[in-house]
Amino acid sequence: MNVSTNIKIDEDMKYHKIPDETIRRMPMYLRALSLLEQDACQTISSRQLAQQLHLNPPQIRKDLSYFGAFGKRGIGYPVQSTVQQIRKILKLDGTxxxxxxxxxxxxxxxxxxxxxxxxxxxxxxxxxxxxxxxxxxxxxxxxxxxxxxxxxxxxxxxxxxxxxxxxxxxxxxxxxxxxxxxxxxxxxxxxxxxxxxxxxxxxxxxxxxxxxxxxx
Amino acid sequence: MNVSTNIKIDEDMKYHKIPDETIRRMPMYLRALSLLEQDACQTISSRQLAQQLHLNPPQIRKDLSYFGAFGKRGIGYPVQSTVQQIRKILKLDGTxxxxxxxxxxxxxxxxxxxxxxxxxxxxxxxxxxxxxxxxxxxxxxxxxxxxxxxxxxxxxxxxxxxxxxxxxxxxxxxxxxxxxxxxxxxxxxxxxxxxxxxxxxxxxxxxxxxxxxxxx
DNA sequence: CAATGTGAACAGCTTCACAGCC
DNA sequence: GGCTGTGAAGCTGTTCACATTG
The missing domain is CATH 3.40.50.720 (NAD(P)-binding Rossmann-like Domain)
Known part of the structure; x- marks a missing residue:
């Protein structure tokens, strides 16, 4: 029953089923982080980002964690590399x-x-x-x-x-x-x-x- | 605990908490039914409506039932009066x-x-x-x-x-x-x-x- | 200490099954 | 037989608590 330790129990099961709602929010994160990148902001915490987007911090952490561990504990998320990651995830790298x-x-x-x-x-x-x-x-x-x-x-x-x-x-x-x-x-x-x-x-x-x- | 027989247990509790998602779909129903009304269609079943809107029949029945019993068993929903009901619910009666x-x-x-x-x-x-x-x-x-x-x-x-x-x-x-x-x-x-x-x-x-x- | 990452509890929504009615 | 209305079950998504790390 534990997906992370036992891959592919059921053929129909997605390896990590990522909620559609999470996907829907990813462009929000991408846009917000892109703006921060322009402002030469290096890192941002889930709390700060949540404040901007009117979301809860754990929501943002969970959303991003579906795709890996982008953040640094005690610091927050590095803006530039997270932008690149999200672009890749959404297949938005390249025109x-x-x-x-x-x-x-x-x-x-x-x-x-x-x-x-x-x-x-x-x-x-x-x-x-x-x-x-x-x-x-x-x-x-x-x-x-x-x-x-x-x-x-x-x-x-x-x-x-x-x-x-x-x-x-x-x-x-x-x-x-x-x-x-x-x-x-x-x-x-x-x-x-x-x-x-x-x-x-x-x-x-x-x-x-x-x-x-x-x-x- | 039974809302329908025991109104107003808790001041904060909505009498019937209607899901936001249901509200979001109501304009869909209103539009579809308005078109049917123009086509002089008298009644429509949840199955037919679901087919048009790519939804499941029980979803439509549940959504509409939050606001009362608009339909007739064995027949379906009367188009004209349901349109009027939905307009009232969404406060869209009048300009x-x-x-x-x-x-x-x-x-x-x-x-x-x-x-x-x-x-x-x-x-x-x-x-x-x-x-x-x-x-x-x-x-x-x-x-x-x-x-x-x-x-x-x-x-x-x-x-x-x-x-x-x-x-x-x-x-x-x-x-x-x-x-x-x-x-x-x-x-x-x-x-x-x-x-x-x-x-x-x-x-x-x-x-x-x-x-x-x-x-x- | 500050902040992430995450299993687990919780809430909300959808789907089902079926009783009730036409 | 056909269709609605609805409690209950099931599923999806959110929030929480906290272990973990820099």
């Missing part, structure tokens, strides 16, 4: 190219969003279905025809951001899967059906707003 | 006016976003700090000076959407709290410190993207 589908207002905002760079993301191409938008320049990029999504395979882009209306989302998702995309950030209020091997994260802005009045 | 802070690309996209209406939300005013943007028209609205945020109190707007850069988010949040705002949807990659009485929901798009490579 991650993503395709953006939808060149409407939201897509345009996403294309210009500066916040992706902390994680090494780069919007590498933009697609739309509307003839009016195809060929248009957005920043340094030219909007491509969504009918050519299959070119993503050649370009080895395996990440997509879906910023299209809900009605179009499912068919776009299918085209993306066909084009070899392995991860989709869905910004439309829709529930995508994709093969299990493809990971979808949906952000529904209106739904997030929808809970606020309840708590007020 | 909810929200202020939008930030008239940049993201703010502009949010201002035009059609998805809020299902929940009865309406962006009632837009603010920005940049002199260039103040006075500009966005749709039918004119961008106001963020220095005048305190007018929200008079207008009884208690909901805000924060679409400003991370560096400006905390000070904006404080101004909003000062102006009597009770709920904030924070779209910036920052961790807001607000009084406990104010509810904040943060959506960090880059962070959501940040987990995808791990799962790929």
């Amino acid at each position: 991650q190219s993503a395709a953006l589908i939808g060149a409407g207002r939201l897509g345009t905002a996403i294309a210009a969003y500066p916040g992706f760079s902390v994680f090494g993301f780069e919007v590498a191409s933009i697609f739309d279905i509307a003839p009016k938008k195809i060929g248009k320049k957005i920043g340094a990029m030219t909007v491509e025809d969504a009918a050519d999504l299959d070119t993503l395979k050649k370009r080895k882009i395996r990440l997509a951001i879906l910023a299209v209306p809900a009605e179009a989302a499912q068919s776009c998702a299918e085209a993306l899967v066909q084009a070899g995309v392995k991860g989709i950030l869905n910004l439309s209020p829709s529930c995508l059906a994709v093969p299990r091997r493809v990971k979808v994260v949906t952000i529904d802005i209106a739904m997030a707003l929808g809970v606020l009045p309840y708590y007020m | 909810q006016s929200a202020a939008l802070i930030g008239a940049g690309r993201l703010g502009t996209a949010i201002a035009a976003y059609p998805g809020f209406s299902v929940f009865g939300f309406e962006v009632a005013s837009i603010f920005d700090i940049a002199p260039k943007k103040i006075g500009k028209k966005i749709g039918a609205m004119t961008v106001e000076d963020a220095a005048d945020l305190d007018t929200l109190k008079k207008r009884k707007i208690r909901l805000a959407i924060l679409a400003v850069p991370a560096e400006a988010a905390q000070s904006c949040a404080e101004a909003l709290v000062q102006a009597g705002v009770k709920g904030i949807l924070n779209l910036s990659p920052s961790c807001l410190a607000v009084p406990r009485r104010v509810k904040v929901v943060t959506i960090d798009i880059a962070m959501a993207l940040g987990v995808l490579p791990y799962y790929m």
Whole structure:
């Protein structure tokens, strides 16, 4: 029953089952530590980091400890090397190219969003279905025809951001899967059906707003 | 110990403690049922709804049952009345006016976003700090000076959407709290410190993207 | 002494099984 | 037969206490 001393009791068992919630928090840590790195901060304790992020210190320690012992007792976590570790864990070392589908207002905002760079993301191409938008320049990029999504395979882009209306989302998702995309950030209020091997994260802005009045 | 037969044993105890996760899913149900209502669908079973939303039927039944017995055994849930019930539960009956802070690309996209209406939300005013943007028209609205945020109190707007850069988010949040705002949807990659009485929901798009490579 | 790393207790949420009803 | 409503079981994630280390 002791995972650390007896590996692989059950084929289905992950060697260390890391909670999804822990994974969800890792980018938070990465961003906070990256900022500290810029400020030339050498080390930070779980207590200080918890204060910044409004979490509990043991939570942070447990989360990080799933991946090994990054910290030094009595001192805290070394900022720079922990940043590198987390990047490796999240597979964010090196640039991650993503395709953006939808060149409407939201897509345009996403294309210009500066916040992706902390994680090494780069919007590498933009697609739309509307003839009016195809060929248009957005920043340094030219909007491509969504009918050519299959070119993503050649370009080895395996990440997509879906910023299209809900009605179009499912068919776009299918085209993306066909084009070899392995991860989709869905910004439309829709529930995508994709093969299990493809990971979808949906952000529904209106739904997030929808809970606020309840708590007020 | 039995809550249903013995109310108010402990002052601190909520009469029925409803899981936050249940609340988070309620807008999903509301949206799905609203669409069914438009399609003139009379009733739906938990199984059908679960299929649409990629959830388990018992989850949906349990969630809805926290608020009473909406369904009919052997039949399912009456669409129209359940929609009304959920609106009441989430305090979404009637129009909810929200202020939008930030008239940049993201703010502009949010201002035009059609998805809020299902929940009865309406962006009632837009603010920005940049002199260039103040006075500009966005749709039918004119961008106001963020220095005048305190007018929200008079207008009884208690909901805000924060679409400003991370560096400006905390000070904006404080101004909003000062102006009597009770709920904030924070779209910036920052961790807001607000009084406990104010509810904040943060959506960090880059962070959501940040987990995808791990799962790929 | 200060802080991490971690088994164990605890809390919260999900899933199940089935009684009750249409 | 079909479907809801719900206590109970099971699972996942969080918090705690403390041994351990610099």
